[in-house]
């Protein structure tokens with residue numbers, strides 16, 4: 001596995017622990033939600049850098065109260081066709097204001113990078129051999145977007161020069 | 172009609188280039204079929220029995236002459252000279268190659284068309300009333316909301332890998348020609364007590380293995396909140412819709428299992444939260460920019476009754492018949508809405524040749540403000556024709572086999588491609604439609620029978636909408652032989668209902684006889700010509716039909 | 729393999745797929761090439777033969793020639809020509825029954841005489 005973070009190939013300092021593997025303190029650790037729930041206090045004490053991995057079906061609500069102590073949330077795609085994590089990523093960013101790393105893991109394919117990046121992912125565990133250039137090309141394949149999402153792209157309707165007027169009314 | 176600006180144009184062109192790259196990677200072996208399949212499906216490219224099939228989006232069924240001419244050109248250049256109009260107001264080509272697909276998409280992009288999201292587990296082409304903008308009593312042209320939805324849903328980063336496909340339909344009148352109650356989301360444009368325009372939002376309708384009628388999730392949604400509300404529904408569905416079983420993955424199952432009250436509560440809560448967090452809704456100026464493209468055309472004032480039109484009807488019997496079935500009242504005096512039948516007797520429902528498409532493109536330009544519609548009944552519509560022009564138009568259509576006078580009559584049959592093309596089919600649909608239409612070829616008999624919608628699907632996926640046919644026909648496979656199950660009493664309008672199975676299935680010959688038996692029973696039992704088939708079925712129940720269809724059973728009982 | 733393409737257990741079988749470049753239905757022939765005409769298909773009647781067909785299919789798929797290979801039930805007619813037995817595969821080998829001038833039947837391939 002290679003890791004692309006903020007558009008660059010990066011060495012991965014993080015270690016993903018299986019549920020029954022003993023933890024080595026001081027190595028940045030990503031654990032499952034079940035393990036996090038079971039060993040929360042000990043984990044937070046032993047690891048300054050802790051991450052949690054969520055499976056489809058495990059929503060960010062489950063860790064909402066601890067988000068400010070977690071540096072990585074890994075969202076798993078057991079299959080790229082299971083799109084629940086796109087919603088989770090947006091919720092992490094937009095609802096919970098999460099500023100740490102949101103990492104796509106599992107079946108992460110080039111043709112999904114654009115969607116993932118727009119939904120709030122900033123790190124991607126990708127196939128060995130994937131290049132940063134290919135990643136950037138894929139996220140730039142379509143310049144503008146019709147809808148607002150989590151990235152910084154301004155939606156086409158805004159680029160057309162219209163003002164976001166109606167949102168105010170919803171408040 | 173909506174016209175692309177530079178943003179729309181760039182978007183579809185980039186999308187073509189992206190697909191060109193994906194196709195190249197597939198051909199070079201870099202992508203496996205498993206990886207490529209969802210990518211080609213997102214661009215409407217299927218692999219069927221005999222070849223690839225390309226489904227091109229015709230957003231809300233509206234086309235210009237130029238666009239129709241391009242569809243004809245594609246049929247001629249990359250296919251075998253014809254195309255198939257579908258129940259989703261789209262067109263399908265049955266013989267394109269994978270290597271040609273990017274070039275076809277490029278040709279489409281040049282005329283502001285695409286095949287984006289005509290397949291896959293994403294938000295599909297939004298459909299609308301084919302008479303939009305042309306009929307009386309319309310609150311607002313449903314194509315405005317449909318175009319707003321088209322843009323919002325295109326490559327939506329959150330909703331491109333939903334549990335299952337997602338279909339939205341919009342109608343602007345209370346009489347529903349868009350089948351909103353059998354869509355994942357149905358939108359009915361209406362006014363509230365204060366006179367403001369908004370939507371009744373229905374959710375959870377659908378056909379397939381478990382047909383269901385949609386339920387109202389919100390009585391009135393002010394129109395400026397359309398997109399944020401849709402986003403809330405889609406988010407709840409994306410997170411909670413079942414993914415363990417593809418037959419239980421549509422939103423109708425979520426509605427059914429969760430209950431509409433609970434789902435409504437979840438959606439409202441999600442809507443409230445996301446409205447605080449982000450801006451999904453279009454500003455008024457953008458909505459109005461889009462709406463301006465759907466301003467009614469400037470129709471020259473004309474007399475409500477045209478002497479030439481009346482005279483032509485007196486003289487030309489075929490014309491008179493065609494007017495009776497295929498010409499509908501327009502909201503402007505002196506104009507009419509014209510149904511162009513793609514159901515000639517014995518023909519393939521929804522098929523049009525490249526030459527026919529070219530002709531219709533010309534006729535749209537000459538007679539109908541350069542505007543065409545595709546209906547979910549697999550026919551075409553010219554929406555704004557001056558009554559004075561009707562006779563000339565009729566003669567040109569008749570010369571090309573396009574003036575069959577059968578709109579909504581028994582030979583106006585909907586049929587999916589079935590086992591002649593479709594890799595998922597259990598049985599053929601088209602030959603059944605052809606045989607039934609031949610059986611009822613007499614126009615006098617069709618007039619006598621009156622409105623009767625027959626719909627045929629080649630498998631339980633129900634692309635031929637058999638569940639909502641007045642008579643529905645479903646192809647099943649019994650040990651390698653094609654059989655057909657009959658349903659009765661379905662309808663797709665504002666009183667939508669799912670048809671019920673009549674009894675044991677028939678073989679291919681038997682089913683045509685069975686349909687005729689049902690029709691004959693109706694003719695004998697009805698109170699008079701004013702009692703329609705559906706009314707009679709409702710009054711009589713199934714028994715008289717069963718007695719005639721399954722006499723042995725009666726004798727045995 | 730989907731429910732639609734599953735053949736019954738045992739008996740004479742041939743291997744079919746769609747060609748990657750144009751999607752056309754193809755069949756593995758006796759000489760190891762892929763042909764459009766089902767009548768030229770290689771037929772195997774026992775488990776070992778079926779396994780050999782499937783192995784050839786996996787290879788052709790990996791090589792980017794064929795998409796979605798699967799076994800179909802076939803029989804031989806009086807003069808020895810191979811033809812599929814299931815309705816779906818008959819139509820696939822022949823072309824749409826509603827457009828006799830489209831597909832293989834138009835090119836004198838597979839089963840035109842039966843149409």
Ligand code: SF4
Pocket residue numbers: 587588589590593594595596597628629630631632633634635
């Ligand atoms: S209903 Fe079945 S046979 Fe007909 S087009 Fe749909 S999937 Fe194919």
